[in-house]
Amino acid sequence: xxxxxxxxxxxxxxxxxxxxxxxxxxxxxxxxxxxxxxxxxxxxxxxxxxxxxxxxxxxxxxxxxxxxxxxxxxxxxxxxxxxxxxxxxxxxxxxxxxxxxxxxxxxxxxxxxxxxxxxxxxxxxxxxxxxxxxxxxxxxxxxxxxxxxxxxxxxxxxxxxxxxxxxxxxxxxxxxxxxxxxxxxxxxxxxxxxxxxxxxxxxxxxxxxxxxxxxxxxxxxxxxxxxxxxxxxxxxxxxxxxxxxxxxxxxxxxxxxxxxxxxxxxxxxxxxxxxxxxxxxxxxxxxxxxxxxxxxxxxxxxxxxxxxxxxxxxxxxxxxxxxxxxxxxxxxxxxxxxxxxxxxxxxxxxxx
Amino acid sequence: xxxxxxxxxxxxxxxxxxxxxxxxxxxxxxxxxxxxxxxxxxxxxxxxxxxxxxxxxxxxxxxxxxxxxxxxxxxxxxxxxxxxxxxxxxxxxxxxxxxxxxxxxxxxxxxxxxxxxxxxxxxxxxxxxxxxxxxxxxxxxxxxxxxxxxxxxxxxxxxxxxxxxxxxxxxxxxxxxxxxxxxxxxxxxxxxxxxxxxxxxxxxxxxxxxxxxxxxxxxxxxxxxxxxxxxxxxxxxxxxxxxxxxxxxxxxxxxxxxxxxxxxxxxx
Numbered sequence: 136x137x138x139x140x141x142x143x144x145x146x147x148x149x150x151x152x153x154x155x156x157x158x159x160x161x162x163x164x165x166x167x168x169x170x171x172x173x174x175x176x177x178x179x180x181x182x183x184x185x186x187x188x189x190x191x192x193x194x195x196x197x198x199x200x201x202x203x204x205x206x207x208x209x210x211x212x213x214x215x216x217x218x219x220x221x222x223x224x225x226x227x228x229x230x231x232x233x234x235x236x237x238x239x240x241x242x243x244x245x246x247x248x249x250x251x252x253x254x255x256x257x258x259x260x261x262x263x264x265x266x267x268x269x270x271x272x273x274x275x276x277x278x279x280x281x282x283x284x285x286x287x288x289x290x291x292x293x294x295x296x297x298x299x300x301x302x303x304x305x306x307x308x309x310x311x312x313x314x315x316x317x318x319x320x321x322x323x324x325x326x327x328x329x330x331x332x333x334x335x336x337x338x339x340x341x342x343x344x345x346x347x348x349x350x351x352x353x354x355x356x357x358x359x360x361x362x363x364x365x366x367x368x369x370x371x372x373x374x375x376x377x378x379x380x381x382x383x384x385x386x387x388x389x390x391x392x393x394x395x396x397x398x399x400x401x402x403x404x405x406x407x408x409x410x411x412x413x414x415x416x417x418x419x420x421x422x423x424x425x426x427x428x429x430x431x432x433x434x435x436x437x438x439x440x441x442x443x444x445x446x447x448x449x450x451x452x453x454x455x456x457x458x459x460x461x462x463x464x465x466x467x468x469x470x471x472x473x474x475x476x477x478x479x480x481x482x483x484x485x486x487x
Numbered sequence: 488x489x490x491x492x493x494x495x496x497x498x499x500x501x502x503x504x505x506x507x508x509x510x511x512x513x514x515x516x517x518x519x520x521x522x523x524x525x526x527x528x529x530x531x532x533x534x535x536x537x538x539x540x541x542x543x544x545x546x547x548x549x550x551x552x553x554x555x556x557x558x559x560x561x562x563x564x565x566x567x568x569x570x571x572x573x574x575x576x577x578x579x580x581x582x583x584x585x586x587x588x589x590x591x592x593x594x595x596x597x598x599x600x601x602x603x604x605x606x607x608x609x610x611x612x613x614x615x616x617x618x619x620x621x622x623x624x625x626x627x628x629x630x631x632x633x634x635x636x637x638x639x640x641x642x643x644x645x646x647x648x649x650x651x652x653x654x655x656x657x658x659x660x661x662x663x664x665x666x667x668x669x670x671x672x673x674x675x676x677x678x679x680x681x682x683x684x685x686x687x688x689x690x691x692x693x694x695x696x697x698x699x700x701x702x703x704x705x706x707x708x709x710x711x712x713x714x715x716x717x718x719x720x721x722x723x724x725x726x727x728x729x730x731x732x733x734x735x736x737x738x739x740x741x742x743x744x745x746x747x748x749x750x751x752x753x754x755x
Contacts, residue, residue: 179662210661211670217662223655227677236673240665288663 137322138292142177142187143200149173149184149346155292157192160323162337162354164330166365170346171326175294178324179217180210191215192291211240216290220301222281224269230256230280231265237288255283259313275306279313286317293323299332311335330358330369342366360397360484362408364451372410373452376486379407384483392429394481406486415480416454418447419473420464430475435468449474521738528735529728536732544710545718546736552626552714553694556633560641560690565683567638568645569675573654590639597635598703605631605704628705629712633694640693641686648682649675688748692741 137159141152149170155161163171176182177197178189186200196213198206216237224233234252235245243251256262259279269277278298285293298314299307315335318325325336333340333354340357342350342365349363361367367374377386379401384392392409401407423430433449438461440446445461447454454474456464466472529536536542571583589597603609605622615622622628656678660670676683698716705712707721715737722730 181658209666210658211664211666214664215662216664217659223659225656225660225674225678236660236665237663240660240663240669284663290664 137192138178138324139188139190140174140178142174142184142189142197144170144173144177144182144184144187144346146185147173147346151343151346151348153341153348153351155322155324157322158320159339160318160321160325160337162333162340163324163326163343164328164333164340164366164369165343169343169365171343172296173346174343175217175296175324175326178213178292178294179215180208180213181217183207214289214291215294216285216288216292217294217296218281218285218298219296220298222269222274222277224272224277224280224284226269228268229265230261230267230269230272233269233280234284234287237284241288251287252283255287256280258286258317259283273306274302275310278302278310282314282317291322293318293321295323295325297326297328300328328369330371333369334358340366360408360482361410362486367410370410371413373413373416375409375452377407377409379403379405379483379485384409390431392481392483393478394429394483395479397482397484399485401483401485407483408486409481409483411476411481413446413453413455414444415476416452416456417475418454418456418460418464418466419475420470422473423475428475428477429481430473433472433474435466435470435472437468438466447472524731524734524738527731529732532728533732536726536729537736539729541709541713541718541722542729542733545713545715545733548626548629548710548713549695549715552629552633553691555630556637556694557687557691559630559634560638561683561687563634564638564641564686564690565645568642568649569671571642572646572649586642587639589636590643594632594636594697594699594701595703598632598700598705601628601632601635601700601704623704624706624708624712626705626711629701629714632700632704633697636697636700637690637693640689641683644682644686644689645679648679648686651682652678685748688744692744692748695737695740695744 137157138155140154143150147170151170151174153161153174163174165171173182177184177187180196184197184199186203187197188195188203189197191213195204195206196208198204224230225236228236231249231252234255235248238248238251239245253262253265256265259282261276261279261283264272264276264280269280272280282298295314299310302310311332318336325332327333337354340351340354341348342357342363344363344365350357350361350366357366358370361370361372361374364374375384375386375390375392377384377390377392380403382393384394384407386392394409394411422432431452433452435447435449437448438445439448441455443458444455445458445466447456447461447466449472452474464472537546567586571579571586602623604611605615605628606612607616607621607623622631652675656674657670660674665673696716697714698720701712701714702717707713707717713721715733719730719733719737722733
């Protein structure tokens with residue numbers, strides 16, 4: 136066990152617990168305001184929870200709340216490095232001195248700190264930029280230096296808060312590969328909105344919603360069989376939750392969804408999930424008949440272009456259709472239409 | 488650079504023409520007296536007037552005391568500004584207003600207040616007397632008077648710079664393992680250095696021009712407490728030409744100080 140976090144922050148409606156094992160990278164997913172940054176803040180010692188406990192490598196960093204010891208280790212003494220969206224390189228120091236800052240603060244002699252800094256700059260592939268001031272670096276370069284700086288501080292836990300969110304898409308693949316390399320075997324938490332980050336960088340995923348953990352598991356499992364609306368949206372899937380009855384998922388609204396059962400079949404009356412790709416949904420103006428198909432009568436709420444397709448939203452469901460199809464059907468917001476999906480395109484599994 | 492080029496290319500929204508009239512009158516009101524001083528200078532004796540014994544003593548005393556009070560302002564004003572800018576506590580707003588009081592207080596009142604604090608019959612007078620220290624009417628009193636009136640300039644300038652810089656870099660530095668002293672020394676101070684410099688320059692300028700508090704608290708003893716403004720005031724009665732010459736010296740020093748302040752603002 137490397138990191139143990141449990142915290143209640145009433146003001147932000149956060150009440151969650153999570154763990155990160157030694158050498159593991161955990162991706163934290165969730166919509167804005169779901170408590171991701173608050174959780175990182177509690178671990179970093181920047182946010183004091185109303186009640187909570189943070190233990191890193193057996194050392195108690197925070198232990199507050201009724202009947203607790205009241206331990207609150209200062210942020211600089213926690214050995215938790217936090218890297219955000221913006222690199223925030225110190226503007227008055229060059230890249231090398233920025234990276235050497237952590238080792239220097241830990242008491243390393245100047246020469247040793249610089250040698251370390253060079254090694255870390257090399258590790259993230261920007262050794263040739265060591266003499267540059269932050270103002271002379273591109274966004275991607277600056278974020279690489281910031282990664283090197285965080286690593287050079289040799290934190291017991293590295294926390295990345297949407298590290299790629301503010302960067303140009305052109306530099307993302309290379310930087311993602313770099314992160315993948317430096318995060319391997321390292322205890323880390325990555326907050327992200329990108330399912331690719333979760334798959335490539337993290338071993339495990341935790342999904343937060345409204346300040347609580349709603350779903351967790353190995354990255355690939357969570358993204359291929361999401362159980363929360365947010366994870367489904369990230370994975371680009373339609374999600375219908377309901378109760379397993381008579382070989383179909385029955386929703387609260389009385390909708391029945393048939394599909395192929397994945398894994399252990401749900402028991403009758405148990406909560407179950409059905410997911411399907413938007414591209415597998417066909418859209419009709421009138422009701423359709425035919426047993427292999429699931430048909431839902433919906434009201435179109437939004438139509439948006441999506442690359443060479445058109446995404447048709449109807450409440451929580453969406454369908455991707457070709458531009459021609461959208462034009463022929465004359466789809467407009469407010470239209471009542473039928474979404475139809477073959478049972479063979481729907482995955483059904485237990486909700487827990 | 489980029490910003491400057493952009494302003495040149497952009498065509499700003501027009502100003503009402505009548506606005507220029509009060510603007511020009513205002514500028515003339517500030518500049519004309521300077522011209523009057525220059526016009527009044529007796530150039531044939533200028534060198535002798537400003538190098539007389541009394542003038543030189545006053546000039547050096549002014550420079551030395553202003554440098555000392557600026558140092559005191561930095562030593563105490565920087566920590567005050569940091570506490571005001573970085574800590575929220577009850578009464579912070581009231582404390583800030585009180586600290587800035589000397590900005591609006593008539594200097595004579597400040598001088599009286601200092602006299603009743605450090606003077607022989609003052610609040611701390613008997614304690615200081617017991618230690619064998621006599622503050623009032625000494626060069627130390629000049630420095631204290633100048634520090635009293637100049638301190639708010641440094642605190643205001645520094646606090647503004649600290650608030651503008653924000654705490655984001657400090658948070659990053661702490662997360663990299665730097666303790667509070669390291670963060671303050673290696674991150675906070677370098678980031679607000681331009682603000683500190685311009686604050687120090689302003690404090691120096693205010694010290695250099697200090698008159699009311701000084702004459703009340705320190706008196707006017709040549710070589711000990713008679714600074715340049717006091718010397719000018721005294722000479723005005725006996726030797727107006729000398730007063731004008733010294734006034735011009737002060738104007739030149741003030742202009743140099745403003746130039747320095749502008750430069751220091753352009754550091755970052």
